Amino acid sequence: VKPVLVHFPGAVNSKFTTQMSFQQPSTHPAIPTYRVMDSDGVIVDKERETPDVPDEEILTWYKNMLTVSIMDLIMFDAQRQGRLSFYMKVSAGEEGIAIGSASALHPSDVIFAQYRETGVFQQRGFTLAEFMNQLFANCKDGGKGRNMPVHYGSSALNIHTISSPLATQIPQAAGAAYALKLQSLQNPNIMPRICACYFGEGAASEGDFHAALNIAATRSCPVVFICRNNGYAISTPTLEQYRGDGIASRGVGYGIDTIRVDGNDIFAVREVTKKAREMALQDGGKPVLIEAMSYRVSHHSTSDDSFAYRARVEVEDWKRRDNPITRLRKWMQAKGLWDEEKEKEARGRLRREVLKAFAAAEREKKPPLREMFTDVYEEVTEEGRSQMVELGRLLDTYPAEYDVEAFEGGREG
Amino acid sequence: MLRNGTRSKSLEVVCSTRSFRRYSGNPPPARLNAPIDYSITPLLHHTAKSLQTSSLSSKSPAARLNLFQAINGALTHALRTDERVLVFGEDVAFGGVFRCTVNLATEFGSERVFNTPLSEQGIIGFAIGCAAQGMKPIAEIQFADYVYPAFDQLINEAAKWRYREGETGGNVGGLVVRMPCGSVGHGALYHSQSPESLFTHVPGLKVVMPRSPSQAKGLLLAAIACNDPVIFLEPKSLYRAAVEQVPTAAYHIPLSKAEIMKEGKDVTVISYGHPLYTCSAAIAAAEEELDVSIELLDLRTLYPWDRETVLQSVRKTGRAVIVHESMINAGVGAEIAATIQDGAFLSLEAPVQRIGGWATHMGLVFEKFNIPDVARVYDAIKRTVEY
Numbered sequence: 001v002k003p004v005l006v007h008f009p010g011a012v013n014s015k016f017t018t019q020m021s022f023q024q025p026s027t028h029p030a031i032p033t034y035r036v037m038d039s040d041g042v043i044v045d046k047e048r049e050t051p052d053v054p055d056e057e058i059l060t061w062y063k064n065m066l067t068v069s070i071m072d073l074i075m076f077d078a079q080r081q082g083r084l085s086f087y088m089k090v091s092a093g094e095e096g097i098a099i100g101s102a103s104a105l106h107p108s109d110v111i112f113a114q115y116r117e118t119g120v121f122q123q124r125g126f127t128l129a130e131f132m133n134q135l136f137a138n139c140k141d142g143g144k145g146r147n148m149p150v151h152y153g154s155s156a157l158n159i160h161t162i163s164s165p166l167a168t169q170i171p172q173a174a175g176a177a178y179a180l181k182l183q184s185l186q187n188p189n190i191m192p193r194i195c196a197c198y199f200g201e202g203a204a205s206e207g208d209f210h211a212a213l214n215i216a217a218t219r220s221c222p223v224v225f226i227c228r229n230n231g232y233a234i235s236t237p238t239l240e241q242y243r244g245d246g247i248a249s250r251g252v253g254y255g256i257d258t259i260r261v262d263g264n265d266i267f268a269v270r271e272v273t274k275k276a277r278e279m280a281l282q283d284g285g286k287p288v289l290i291e292a293m294s295y296r297v298s299h300h301s302t303s304d305d306s307f308a309y310r311a312r313v314e315v316e317d318w319k320r321r322d323n324p325i326t327r328l329r330k331w332m333q334a335k336g337l338w339d340e341e342k343e344k345e346a347r348g349r350l351r352r353e354v355l356k357a358f359a360a361a362e363r364e365k366k367p368p369l370r371e372m373f374t375d376v377y378e379e380v381t382e383e384g385r386s387q388m389v390e391l392g393r394l395l396d397t398y399p400a401e402y403d404v405e406a407f408e409g410g411r412e413g
Numbered sequence: 414m415l416r417n418g419t420r421s422k423s424l425e426v427v428c429s430t431r432s433f434r435r436y437s438g439n440p441p442p443a444r445l446n447a448p449i450d451y452s453i454t455p456l457l458h459h460t461a462k463s464l465q466t467s468s469l470s471s472k473s474p475a476a477r478l479n480l481f482q483a484i485n486g487a488l489t490h491a492l493r494t495d496e497r498v499l500v501f502g503e504d505v506a507f508g509g510v511f512r513c514t515v516n517l518a519t520e521f522g523s524e525r526v527f528n529t530p531l532s533e534q535g536i537i538g539f540a541i542g543c544a545a546q547g548m549k550p551i552a553e554i555q556f557a558d559y560v561y562p563a564f565d566q567l568i569n570e571a572a573k574w575r576y577r578e579g580e581t582g583g584n585v586g587g588l589v590v591r592m593p594c595g596s597v598g599h600g601a602l603y604h605s606q607s608p609e610s611l612f613t614h615v616p617g618l619k620v621v622m623p624r625s626p627s628q629a630k631g632l633l634l635a636a637i638a639c640n641d642p643v644i645f646l647e648p649k650s651l652y653r654a655a656v657e658q659v660p661t662a663a664y665h666i667p668l669s670k671a672e673i674m675k676e677g678k679d680v681t682v683i684s685y686g687h688p689l690y691t692c693s694a695a696i697a698a699a700e701e702e703l704d705v706s707i708e709l710l711d712l713r714t715l716y717p718w719d720r721e722t723v724l725q726s727v728r729k730t731g732r733a734v735i736v737h738e739s740m741i742n743a744g745v746g747a748e749i750a751a752t753i754q755d756g757a758f759l760s761l762e763a764p765v766q767r768i769g770g771w772a773t774h775m776g777l778v779f780e781k782f783n784i785p786d787v788a789r790v791y792d793a794i795k796r797t798v799e800y
Contacts, residue, residue: 110546144579155581160545163577165569171535172570175542175550182524182548186496195542207562211535218530219539375576376616378586378640381669381717 031248033293034272035262039322041330043267051267053103055337061103061266062332063346064122065095065325070350071118071128072298074358075135075149079302083362084135086302088150091118093264093297096324097228098198099123100269101292104277105196110176111159112169112197115150116228120198124157128353132361139408144375145367166199167206170225173197174216174287177223181285194222194280196273201291202233204247213254213287222285224276225251228263230296235309251289263294264324267331297323366406368413445698445787449654449690456674456693457625457657464658468672469627473662481652483626483659484513484591487633488551490663492521497587498637499543500526502536502553510555511593511652537563537590541571544585549637557594557646558603564611571642572617586640589633593649594622595687595738596784600649601777607686607739607770612644613716613748619668620715622646622686627659631666632713639668648687671719673726677708680794681726683749684736685712688785692736695790705798715745723749724756731762732800734793736785741769763800766793 003015036051037043051058068091079087091098098119105111113120121131130142134152137145143153143161153161160176163169177195184190203209204227216223227247231238244250251258257279261272269292276288295318299306306315332338369391373384380388395402395411404410451457458464461475478486491498500517506528508515518526529536533554540552554560560567567590575584596605612620619641623629629647636643674689675696684692689711696707708726712718727733733753735746746767753765768785775783 112542142580143577146579147577151577153578153581153583155578155583160583161578161581163570163573165565168538168566168570171538171566172542172545174535175539175544176546177542178539179543179546179548182499183546185524207532207534208538208566211530211532211538214530214532215535215539219527371579375579377619377717378575378584382720383717 025244028245028249030245031258031260033260033262034268035265036267036271037265037327037331039264039327041327041332041334043331051270053270055335057103058328058332059337061099061123062325062328062338063350064099064119065266065328066346067128067350067354068095068098068119068122069325070347071131071354074351074354076302078358084149086149087135088115088301091116093318093323094228094230094294095119096266096328097226097263097269097292097294100266100324101196101226101273101290104270104273106193106277108158108191108193109277110180110193110195112173112176112195113159113162114166114169114199114203115162115164116200117198118150118152121152121154121157121159124154124159126152126154126157128357129360130154132357133364136361136364137366138361138364139367140361140364141367144371146371167203167208167212170197170199170203170208170212171215173223173225174212174219174221177216177221177280177285177287178219181220181222192222192281194224194277196224196226198226198228200233201227201229201238201247202236202241204250205241213251213256213289216287217255220283220285221287222280223287224273224280225287225289226273227289227291228294229291230263230294232296232306232310234304235306237310246291246293248289248291256287256289258289258291260291260293263292264322264327266324266328294324365408368409369404369407370413445695445791447694447787449694451654451656451690454690454693456690457655458627459657461658464627464660469631469660469664469666471660471662471664473660473664475658475660477656478626478659479653479656480623480626480629480647481511481513483630484633484647485515485517486659486661487630487637488514488517489520490634491549491551491637492517492525494663495549496525497547497549498525499548499550500553501529501540501550503531503555504528505553509553511649513591513647513652514553533559533562534566537566537571540588540590541566541574541585544587544642545574545583547587549587549589551589551591551637554590554592556604556606557592557608558606560590560592560608567612567618567642567644568615572615574617575641576617584640585642588642589636589645590643591633591645591647593652594646595648595650596775596780597650598780599777600775600780602774605775605780607646607737609644609646609715609737610739610744613718613745617642619643619717620646621668621713622648622715623713624648624686624689624711625651625655626657628666628711628713630659631664632668634663635665635668638665643668646686650687666713669714669717669719671713671722672711673708673722674711675707675709677706677730679705679707679730680732680734680797681708681710681723681730682734682736682790682794683710683712683723685715685745686738688736688738688790691785691787692790694787695794698787698791699794699798703795703798705794707794712745718749720752720756724753727753727757728760731760732797734766734768734790734797736768736790736793738784739770740772741767742772744769763797766797768793
């Protein structure tokens with residue numbers, strides 16, 4: 001019997017069948033994980049070309065991964081000493097995803113991040129001073145001291161400021177991508193560009209993930225969704241996060257081209273992102289989903305002791321077995337690009353650079369007090385102005401109760 | 414049908430012997446609670462002459478439009494004059510369930526006027542992203558009752574965007590969110606709500622509600638031009654009912670500016686949106702029967718609101734009545750009343766009265782008893798005057 005296409009508008013390519021069979025997730029093979037090099041830094045497929053990147057660029061990636069990881073260690077300790085209110089030991093184990101993917105984007109591509117993408121900022125050119133000014137929320141912080149540490153942002157680098165609510169950036173990235181698409185349609189002088197949107201596998205459980213992938217697909221938005229699947233959302237392992245085949249299997253359900261990649265393999269991440277960017281701009285624009293697998297080596301944040309919910313030995317295993325930094329280092333050493341001497345020199349130098357920026361940022365005053373009221377609206381409202389006056393009156397009446405000298409301009413700020 | 418399958422005899426008897434109105438209505442002898450006659454209400458510009466003598470006076474010709482047509486006109490103008498403007502939401506492409514976007518997709522194309530999947534958080538998140546890249550998205554939430562899935566996006570994201578971006582200057586000021594709101598006679602729990610006070614508690618958002626077609630056009634164009642995100646609430650009961658002369662040219666009505674619709678010297682009545690018609694009728698009755706002169710204020714922008722105009726009026730009259738459809742507790746009226754006692758304390762001759770929805774939900778058949786009607790506003794005026 002020849003299968004007959006259904007006429008139902010909701011599933012036009014479906015055919016009728018007389019075999020009653022429920023689709024079972026267990027009978028669908030898990031989506032494979034793409035890799036270029038193994039955990040010893042050896043290119044797996046001998047037939048393929050080595051990465052299409054000059055050695056100097058690979059050295060920059062490595063340096064950037066090291067910088068992020070060294071900054072993480074220093075800032076984590078600084079928070080422990082009470083010199084910083086909060087820190088996300090953000091990147092350990094995920095430096096390859098951030099830096100590998102960012103290296104494949106065009107500088108004009110717009111980025112929406114979650115908070116564990118310090119490497120993206122580093123790769124794009126966010127300076128150590130900018131990191132430190134934000135972390136210390138001082139008067140040189142572009143965010144004017146309003147955001148918690150690690151909520152970086154840079155319009156110059158086309159990265160929107162990070163916000164704490166999880167997954168909210170995902171539908172925003174779809175909308176921003178649609179805007180980019182329309183702008184290049186309306187003005188042919190504007191180069192077509194994409195949005196890249198990062199989020200963790202835990203955030204993918206939020207309704208905004210669903211809303212975003214669906215609207216991105218229906219409106220054909222040039223957006224690359226990059227999910228960092230590191231196995232944990234704070235204390236929740238993925239077994240309690242979902243029962244499907246990770247995040248990648250969902251992309252297909254939304255009609256989105258999808259790939260899963262080894263997140264500890266910077267070459268694979270870069271290659272996949274590069275291709276995804278190309279695909280996102282094809283056929284008038286479309287979304288692409290990348291699920292990058294990794295392991296969150298560090299605690300969730302400085303407010304978290306992850307050994308309360310996972311074995312120390314599991315973490316130590318991961319640190320030893322595989323991480324993106326040592327993997328690339330092994331590759332570079334095999335190629336004669338790197339050695340123990342260079343490693344020692346680079347680590348020492350980066351540590352000194354980070355500490356220098358740290359000390360400079362810590363010395364700066366906080367932003368002027370008026371910045372508490374500005375930027376709520378484009379103009380300060382009449383109500384806002386009257387409350388600024390009222391705060392001034394309080395400061396004058398109770399000068400001993402407030403530390404205004406820590407703020408630029410003090411009382412008059 | 415009863416559970417055993419037999420029809421209730423008593424119900425049959427009742428249904429066949431009494432004539433029921435489908436919805437709760439006004440009894441025939443009602444003096445105050447007569448239906449609003451929109452064709453004669455002084456709130457609408459029924460003639461070109463009335464328009465010319467109003468604050469909207471312009472050289473532009475005018476046309477008779479209802480509220481949805483005025484909204485449509487404003488959207489058409491915005492789309493025509495600024496290619497950054499986009500219009501989207503659920504079912505907007507064919508013209509919208511209230512016809513506000515009729516013909517827009519045909520004229521401006523499906524790239525700029527389009528349907529979204531049925532997801533409020535998606536619509537607003539998408540709109541915020543568009544605005545963050547410099548577009549001017551006008552997103553529609555089909556009913557204000559369904560804005561809650563998008564609350565996180567509006568409150569944590571849209572409202573805080575400019576503040577958290579700091580000196581990078583990023584903002585989503587191009588965003589306007591339109592939503593039909595308010596009672597409509599039979600909307601029950603989820604087609605009647607007035608959630609404005611949930612937004613007036615959010616720094617970073619502007620909240621606007623027009624009272625008429627001419628106001629809607631000017632306020633919507635101002636909202637679109639405004640560089641802050643705006644929640645634009647449209648009283649759906651006025652979409653077809655309110656018809657008046659509307660200038661055909663584009664014009665802006667300033668945000669955060671209340672309008673004194675009628676001058677008076679004994680009592681100030683402050684309201685916005687649909688209840689202004691109720692207030693107007695109550696004022697007419699009160700002035701005739703109580704020998705008082707009443708000032709009527711349309712707040713228009715509910716946040717950031719025009720405190721000075723309200724305070725000046727109450728300092729003059731010494732009495733204030735605030736009327737809105739949403740619940741009294743923590744409603745917009747609470748903020749106004751508190752501001753009046755703070756800013757006009759020495760002028761007050763009576764407690765500030767608040768008239769609003771009761772502390773309940775909009776049960777289908779109870780609507781007429783729940784929303785402020787002419788009798789309740791009249792009663793509030795009377796008690797304030799006689800205090």
